[in-house]
Amino acid sequence: MVGKEQIYNWLEEVSDPEIPVLSVIDLGVVRDAQIIDGEWLITITPTYSGCPAMKTMEEDILSKLKDKGIDSAKVELVLAPAWSTDWLSENGRIKLHEYGIAPPEHEVDKSVLFAEPTIVPCPKCGSRNTRMVSQFGSTACKALYQCNDCQEPYDYFKCLK
Amino acid sequence: MKNEALFRYLLRLGDDSLILGQRLAEWCGHGPILEEDIAMTNISLDLIGQAMSILDYAGVVEEKGRDCDKLGLLRFEKEYVNVLLVEQPNGDFGDTLMRQFLFDAFRKPLYERLVNSSDKQLAAIADKSLKETRYHLKHSSEWIIRLGDGTEESHTRIQNSLDILWRYSFELFYSDEVEIELTKNGILPDLSGIRSEWEATVNSVFQQATIVIPSNNWKFEGGRLGRHSEHFGHLLSELQYMQRAYPNSQW
Numbered sequence: 001m002v003g004k005e006q007i008y009n010w011l012e013e014v015s016d017p018e019i020p021v022l023s024v025i026d027l028g029v030v031r032d033a034q035i036i037d038g039e040w041l042i043t044i045t046p047t048y049s050g051c052p053a054m055k056t057m058e059e060d061i062l063s064k065l066k067d068k069g070i071d072s073a074k075v076e077l078v079l080a081p082a083w084s085t086d087w088l089s090e091n092g093r094i095k096l097h098e099y100g101i102a103p104p105e106h107e108v109d110k111s112v113l114f115a116e117p118t119i120v121p122c123p124k125c126g127s128r129n130t131r132m133v134s135q136f137g138s139t140a141c142k143a144l145y146q147c148n149d150c151q152e153p154y155d156y157f158k159c160l161k
Numbered sequence: 162m163k164n165e166a167l168f169r170y171l172l173r174l175g176d177d178s179l180i181l182g183q184r185l186a187e188w189c190g191h192g193p194i195l196e197e198d199i200a201m202t203n204i205s206l207d208l209i210g211q212a213m214s215i216l217d218y219a220g221v222v223e224e225k226g227r228d229c230d231k232l233g234l235l236r237f238e239k240e241y242v243n244v245l246l247v248e249q250p251n252g253d254f255g256d257t258l259m260r261q262f263l264f265d266a267f268r269k270p271l272y273e274r275l276v277n278s279s280d281k282q283l284a285a286i287a288d289k290s291l292k293e294t295r296y297h298l299k300h301s302s303e304w305i306i307r308l309g310d311g312t313e314e315s316h317t318r319i320q321n322s323l324d325i326l327w328r329y330s331f332e333l334f335y336s337d338e339v340e341i342e343l344t345k346n347g348i349l350p351d352l353s354g355i356r357s358e359w360e361a362t363v364n365s366v367f368q369q370a371t372i373v374i375p376s377n378n379w380k381f382e383g384g385r386l387g388r389h390s391e392h393f394g395h396l397l398s399e400l401q402y403m404q405r406a407y408p409n410s411q412w
Contacts, residue, residue, distance in 0.1 A: 049289055050210025079214065080285035084293065134196035135300055136203040144196065160292050 007033040014064050017056045021099040028087025040073040045083045048140035089132045104159040120156045122147035166342040168222045175215035176243035182208030184218035207293040214286045234404040246329035248393045262301035267333045268294050270355045277350045277364040302366045309370025320372045323348035331380035
């Protein structure tokens with residue numbers, strides 16, 4: 001009999017299609033796995049409303065479970081409680097950093113109007129002398145930064161709360 | 162349909178997001194600089210994502226088996242109930258940012274209230290969308306200030322954008338029996354404070370941008386009742402093309 005823990009272990013092998021270094025578990029989008037009427041129901045929550053990766057994650061989760069011999073499973077998308085970057089696992093934060101993406105700082109860049117953007121240390125050289133190039137980056141969840149010391153341009157996984 | 166007022170309200174909310182998202186998507190590949198091209202398409206994606214959640218839920222409330230694709234892509238012009246503001250053409254970069262700012266400054270306090278809706282799914286959508294909207298408002302207000310308090314050329318042009326778009330801002334606060342009924346049965350929390358909050362935001366930003374609100378309070382309305390401007394048919398022909406040419410196609 002397969003248990004919830006086993007399911008979670010398998011889902012560690014399903015990666016975020018846009019940030020392949022992260023698994024769906026690291027990302028914190030998997031909220032629950034339970035058996036309902038003999039069928040596994042995996043509940044996931046979207047990172048951003050329009051994140052195009054959600055559909056792919058859903059399909060990848062089902063195909064992974066199929067590989068492991070679970071033929072009847074369903075994935076359900078729920079909105080509440082809303083995903084926040086606090087749900088990224090500690091392991092996920094380390095992986096992001098090693099991959100060259102600065103992990104989310106613990107506070108939202110919440111002030112409107114020319115407030116200083118959050119200081120995001122450079123994932124390459126560790127310098128805090130960095131600048132935000134754009135609040136919006138290559139995917140909905142990232143902002144674009146550049147290091148003033150080593151000149152490395154890098155993605156910042158922006159804080160969402 | 163058990164709750165027609167809720168269905169109609171969700172269509173308004175969803176159509177505003179969908180149509181503005183479609184307009185912003187037109188900038189893809191045409192932004193003045195790469196970062197802004199990416200910013201506008203990112204915001205477009207957020208809005209279309211929000212529209213999908215809202216219209217999917219509208220379909221559930223309607224109980225006729227329509228989902229966000231059916232509702233979003235297969236209605237006729239008069240069945241769309243977005244405000245006229247969001248369907249206005251992109252114009253130049255300043256026009257787009259002014260349209261966006263007037264909208265974002267309204268959407269943020271609206272979502273802050275809808276989070277407290279007694280309807281769990283509406284509250285969940287609002288909670289999710291609010292986090293994204295904060296980033297949108299930050300982006301659009303900073304650009305209004307930068308352009309207004311910039312060069313003589315940028316100042317003149319963003320003032321002109323405001324002069325043209327201001328007449329469409331009043332419709333954001335359109336209210337009729339739909340809202341009254343939903344407030345009465347507790348689905349909508351008290352929305353009365355939104356207007357003053359919106360005014361405080363726009364006044365503060367325009368002051369820093371050194372631009373002034375036009376004294377002419379002539380207003381254009383009709384979108385909420387399905388009466389659209391002449392631009393809307395052209396927008397729909399592009400938005401609906403694939404579903405009309407290849408009915409029920411999926412990707």
